[in-house]
Each structure stands twice: as C-alpha cells, then as structure tokens.
Amino acid sequence: MYALNSEQDASPTFPDAEAFACIKKELGLSLDSIYSSISLSPIAATSLGQVYKAQS
Template sequence: MSSFSKMSQIGDALPTFSDAEAFACIKRELGLSLDSIYSSISLSPIAAASLGQVYKAQLRYSSQFVAVKV
C-alpha cells in the first residue's frame, strides 16, 4: 500500500466532533463571535473535508456565501 493510500485511510477514519466544539474553535481562532462575522451559518456540517468539517456561512459584511472548514 502506498503512503498516499495510508494517509487517505487515516483521514477517512477520523471521527467527527460536535458543532459546539467547531463553533468554539472558529471563535477562538478568529477572536470574534460568530454573529460578528457571519449573518448565518449552518447548524451542522454540510460536508466532510480532509481532516475537518465544512459549514456553509454567509459573511456579514459582504453577504457572500462561503465554506468554513473547521
């Protein structure tokens, strides 16, 4: 098995984490409340990503929709 295959299997087997934990991580990393950054954010992940979860959000200042990977 190649190193890439091993890494893919490792990443695919990671457990999810709670939405509350993800939102706390965003707040901690950006130093701002979610409400000050986003006018809306999905309450649960819309997708799984390599080593993380993805939320759909709308930026407060521009109304642009973005993907937030945690």
C-alpha cells in the same frame, strides 16, 4: 485516489459546539459578528475537518 475520496466523505463529524468554539478562538470574534448566517450542522466532513455553509 477514489478510495481516499470515499474515506474522507465517510469521516465522522465532531460536536458542532466544539467546531464553533474553535472558529471563535482562532478568529477572536463571535460567530454572529463574522457571519450573517451559518449552518447548524456541517455539510461535509473529512479527516482534516468539517465544512459549514455560512454567509458574511
């Protein structure tokens, strides 16, 4: 299990603009209308996606 965790932690990120476009497309709203703030770059990445810190 530890080996899988370390591999996920080392996964490369994909472009932030692409991530933000996916959020906007999936939710049908602009990021500004959903979140009062969102990090400009991910705080974590895995093989399944990446994580941004945001507040609504």
